[in-house]
Amino acid sequence: MTGEEIIVTVIVLAAASSLVWRFVGFCRSNKQSDDKACGNNDCDC
């Protein structure tokens, strides 16, 4: 594996983990939410 390929692999793995992390975080926060969705009228959920 070349150095360039290692960099690309790291970037792709980081992007994939961030998507999984966001999804898990979303499921958790959804489970814990009480009377509000995200605390704002304009939200970026």
Place this chain on the structure above:
Amino acid sequence: MSALTLATLKMGQTARISSVDGPAHVKRRLMEIGLIPGVEVTAIRQALLGDPIEVQVMHYHLTLRKSQAAFVHVEETSDEPAAATEAQAIASHALDAQIERVALVGNPNCGKTSLFNRLTGLRQKVGNYPGVTIERRSGFFKHGEKDIEILDLPGTYSLNPSSPDERITTQILNAKNKQTAKPDALILVVDACNLARNLYLYTQCIDLGLPIVVALTMFDIAEKEGIQADIKELECLLGVPVVAVNNHSGEGVEALKEKLFSVRIPKDRSWEYPESIQEPCKRLGEIIRENKIDCHGLKADVLAERLLCGAKPISEYANQPLISQLEQEQQELKQQELDINEEIIRARYAWITAVCNHVLPESMRQSARQNLDKFSLKLDSLLVHKFFGLIAFNIIMASVFIAVFIIADPIMGMFEDGIAGFGDALFGGMSDGPLKDLLLNGVIAGVGGVVVFVPQIAILSLFLALLEDSGYLARASFLMDRLLSSVGLHGKSFIPLLTSHACAIPGIMAARSIEDRRDRLATILVAPFMACGARLPVYALLIAVIFHDVGPVMQGLILLSLYVLGVVAAAFTAFLAKKTALKGPSPAFIMEFPSYRMPQWMQVARIVGRNSWLFCKKAGTIILAFSICLWAMLYYPRLDQSEIDRIASDNGMSTEQVETLLPLSEDIAGIEESEASEDDKEQQIKTFLTEQKTTLAAIEKATAIDQEWAGAQSRQSIAGTAGHMLEPIIAPMGYDWKIGVGLIGAFAAREVFVATMGTVYSVGEAEAEDESLHEAMKNDKRSDGKPLWDIPVAISVLVFFAIAMQCISTLAVVKQETGTWRWPVFQLLYMNGLAYILATLVYQIGSRIS
């Protein structure tokens, strides 16, 4: 009982209310907002088809359906003013309390959130229509060393809630202790333009036994209208501090903070109920005291009154003597045919009338009536007219969507050029390889493809914010009520549905202001059909690809038609739901009309900035991550060298020959795009080919081989393989694997479809770096040589996106608001099923016609 009712009044006619009847909850709400016997009311206008109507009562305008207006019996006015009881000054005592949490309470649209922002320095959303705040918000301000928590609560006309947002307020005010958010004191926000109706809430708040300070807002507007309440006198009559505050300039806010620490609990009520109510309350109160029943902070007599009029469930107080006595008292009241709620409201309003008579001299009340917001009245005569109002509504909405294209188009062009130039400048010099490909075709093509739509998002947000802040939205609800009620929705559904055009999540939450459960559920069910900001980039991209030569006005109208499609789908769904699962009687529609005002430009700028920032944030997080993953799925696994060689040799060339000829095609494209005459260009190309010792046919063949390589690479990539597996399902809609991959990505966020197209057409196409996404999509062909993006396919994709439910966050909010997974699961299946069927029909019929 008078045969003349508010519903039968001629427009412009003034009458005096003689009595109010109807179902208990409707009657109570009508009276609480000021429609009480003795008060004068004027019919102003009616909407198209005669319903709902707008009336003026006290010092404000109200809209309600004729079915509710028929409960208000009126009689022709005589010259004699209605009798009013004399107010008594209220004794009070100063409170030596530790104030740590203060709640802002008041009627809807009286300036609570503006004051909250002033007090805390926060920037919560404010708007000029009732029901902007639909949840509890909290902030802090510093007083010496101490942090004081301020709670901003949804507006309410009374502490008898009739909708979920009002329930949030009453739950907090009736909380048992500090752990359940009970405040230590209240700032009662009172609109100085509409003192009488706002003071009704005061008469209920003093029952809570909490210290109160009154913040008199809109004082400047009231002064312009000739209303100058005597603050000292008001303070004396209410027995609590009263501070005039100006939310725009901040005047009076510091004084209000100071007064918070000398707040007073009003000693007792100053109005008297008739004997027939006082006596039963007294008897119940004695039982409560004797049995030491926990009143949760209320006085025994107040709890007795609440139990007697059904405002508190007796089930909370499992005490047999109390239950027996209550049943007996209620039975006796029934025999006397006495409506306790009506008597209570009348007694409170009688006291309020007396207070107002003291603080506002008769001459001032007269001139105030004459000066009543003439500007709003004039504007309403056009914008709320039963015919011209609808025309104006359509013109306003069409202008918004046309402006989105006309204004945004040149800015988007600049964004596109800037992003392309940025990518080239940063990564163009890198040597070819996976990293350069990832950065150019994954990151820049994916994220950049989405970011170019920021101008359109900003312009749409700007117009929606202007409509919100001007006071037009409540009028639009009035205009739309008749149409919405014909499909089973409600005038109050209009604002949640319009809000959903920015994002369905706040729209669904805004449905909390709808009183009736069935109407609220129907609104929540159909809100995701409204074309949200995430759909806009998909619409704009496909309109630009397919309808590129029709001009911005036509493009704007096509965009508007997609928004209309969402509305039609919503209407159809609401109609079905209200005929089946949500079947029930037509509910009440009662809504206050705010005055028109110039939009607050800082507030508008904040909304535009926030929406644009959220869009960019999404592009920089989810969409960036998704674009990188998608790039990898399209880039890997790579084609074998033997396969590359085989494709080239099958076309009569070697791989080396193709790689030598490919850069020449870019040179020729450069000559063709130059500004020279056609003859000169031809001559230049001939000279160039002679110099390079090749032919145009050879270069074209090399380009074709390159495209075949790209196609083979895409087909055998992970995304390609997955997309091809999807093809049997999506083929009836006319989609190929690329669109299939885009549809899957759109379930993460709808804008990902645009990013996917950007990445797919950059990774997959040989000349992608030289052509825009629009061009690449226009030039894409199916295996049989026909264009992929023809009109039936594009419209089919547009219809799919207009109807489909692809937002997981929306589903989660629907679950939260409805309290069950049943509704979001139904939405997911129903909306996606409907989208599939309609998109298939569009493609099948469209392709046969074309």
